[in-house]
Amino acid sequence: MNQLIISAATEGGAAANPLVPNLWEMFVVLVGFALLMFIVVKFVVPMFEKTFAERAEAIEGGIAKAEKAQAEASAALEEYKQQLTDARAEANRIREEARAEGAQILADLKEKAAAESARITAQAHTQIESERQAAVVALRSEVGTLATTLAGRIVGEALDDDQRAARVVDRFLAELESQNAGAAK
Amino acid sequence: MHLPAILPWGAADGFSKQMLLVLLSVVIIATFFVLAARKQQLVPGKLQFAGEMAYGFVRNSIAKDIIGGKDFMKYVPLLFSLFFFILVNNIYGAIPLFQLPTFSHVGGAYVLAGIVYVTWIAIGIKKNGIRYFKLATVPSGVPFYILPIVVPIEIISNFVVRPVTHSLRLFATMLAGHLIVMIAGYGIEFLVMQENILLQGTSVLVLAGAIAMYMLEALIMVLQAYVFTLLTAIYIEGALHADSH
Numbered sequence: 001m002n003q004l005i006i007s008a009a010t011e012g013g014a015a016a017n018p019l020v021p022n023l024w025e026m027f028v029v030l031v032g033f034a035l036l037m038f039i040v041v042k043f044v045v046p047m048f049e050k051t052f053a054e055r056a057e058a059i060e061g062g063i064a065k066a067e068k069a070q071a072e073a074s075a076a077l078e079e080y081k082q083q084l085t086d087a088r089a090e091a092n093r094i095r096e097e098a099r100a101e102g103a104q105i106l107a108d109l110k111e112k113a114a115a116e117s118a119r120i121t122a123q124a125h126t127q128i129e130s131e132r133q134a135a136v137v138a139l140r141s142e143v144g145t146l147a148t149t150l151a152g153r154i155v156g157e158a159l160d161d162d163q164r165a166a167r168v169v170d171r172f173l174a175e176l177e178s179q180n181a182g183a184a185k
Numbered sequence: 186m187h188l189p190a191i192l193p194w195g196a197a198d199g200f201s202k203q204m205l206l207v208l209l210s211v212v213i214i215a216t217f218f219v220l221a222a223r224k225q226q227l228v229p230g231k232l233q234f235a236g237e238m239a240y241g242f243v244r245n246s247i248a249k250d251i252i253g254g255k256d257f258m259k260y261v262p263l264l265f266s267l268f269f270f271i272l273v274n275n276i277y278g279a280i281p282l283f284q285l286p287t288f289s290h291v292g293g294a295y296v297l298a299g300i301v302y303v304t305w306i307a308i309g310i311k312k313n314g315i316r317y318f319k320l321a322t323v324p325s326g327v328p329f330y331i332l333p334i335v336v337p338i339e340i341i342s343n344f345v346v347r348p349v350t351h352s353l354r355l356f357a358t359m360l361a362g363h364l365i366v367m368i369a370g371y372g373i374e375f376l377v378m379q380e381n382i383l384l385q386g387t388s389v390l391v392l393a394g395a396i397a398m399y400m401l402e403a404l405i406m407v408l409q410a411y412v413f414t415l416l417t418a419i420y421i422e423g424a425l426h427a428d429s430h
Contacts, residue, residue, distance in 0.1 A: 018291060018360060019353075020291070021295050022292050023292070024204070025204060025207075025293060026292035026296050028204040028207050029207050029287075029296045029297070030296050032208050032210070032270075033211075033266065033297065033300070035211050035215075036266050036270055037262065037263070037266045039215040039219070040218070040262045040265055041262045043219055044215075044218040044222055044240070044262075044265070045262050045265065047222035047225060048236070048240045049258075051225045051227075051229075051233075051237070052237075054225070054227060055227050
């Protein structure tokens with residue numbers, strides 16, 4: 001043990017005081033540190049700072065781009081909403097117009113149909129009247145002829161004279177009509 | 186105190202293992218970060234992500250949080266270099282075969298603390314002119330009859346003690362950790378060589394203690410790199426904003 005202590009103490013020799021520096025060691029540390037500072041100032045710090053700046057720019061650029069895209073999207077949405085509102089109003093307007101037009105057409109058709117039906121009715125009336133008239137005339141002459149023929153058969157041939165026969169028949173019918181008129185009253 | 190030097194001419198005034206480790210640390214740090222930063226992809230790979238995490242830690246958690254403002258970027262290279270230079274050189278002490286925290290030799294700590302000392306005084310003068318020394322030593326709002334006591338204290342604490350503690354804190358923690366692990370090693374060796382079997386058995390306890398101390402030392406290695414860088418940032422911030430302190 002004692003030998004160890006002695007050998008440790010004598011190893012340092014004269015420069016055993018640890019607070020006394022070795023000048024060569026100081027010189028080497030100075031040179032080494034200066035070299036390191038040079039490399040750090042020249043290469044390491046600029047490269048790292050450049051990377052940091054690029055990264056910050058990339059992130060901020062990305063944020064700005066996203067904000068722009070969002071603004072564009074909301075503008076487009078606003079535009080679509082506006083267009084949708086316009087389209088709805090347009091559709092409403094067209095529907096209203098169609099409804100009014102339809103009502104108009106319906107009214108026209110009704111009117112036209114009414115006029116047509118009135119015309120057809122009137123025509124039918126006229127036709128019926130004229131046919132009745134024709135029937136009356138035909139009947140009168142036919143019934144007269146039949147009656148005179150029948151009467152002539154009964155009475156003999158005296159009534160074959162047309163003029164006399166017509167007079168008789170007319171008179172008879174006039175009586176009939178006046179009777180009918182009297183009964184109707 | 187020296188573990189075997191790599192080269193036979195490694196004694197007090199030759200090219201020592203400590204010097205080789207310092208230069209190796211520059212190669213390690215520069216290679217790692219140049220490789221990590223080189224690709225500059227927006228979506229980083231594993232290596233780039235690790236580099237960005239490490240760089241971002243110094244840039245944001247130390248430089249930005251302490252110095253703040255618009256001009257903290259000017260001091261990021263210094264803080265970044267300091268942190269990783271000290272970190273790698275400390276961690277050497279926890280790596281088998283290397284087993285030498287570079288700053289357990291006081292020279293390196295003097296150099297780094299000296300660089301920081303010159304830097305923050307230069308920043309203070311550049312920012313506030315020669316009036317900076319008044320701002321740094323005469324606190325505002327102190328009654329005039331206390332000033333004769335306060336001003337010497339401020340001068341000593343800011344301009345004399347500060348660089349000394351800044352360098353010795355790093356050096357002392359590294360040296361102490363190095364010594365503790367080494368003493369534990371010697372202790373184990375000593376106990377194992379005893380003839381009493383029971384006394385030999387106690388070396389297991391020392392081994393357990395040595396492992397625990399090794400873990401603690403590894404923690405302190407990282408912590409001291411952080412503390413040194415953090416204090417640098419605080420000194421720079423104090424010099425920048427001397428008129429508001």
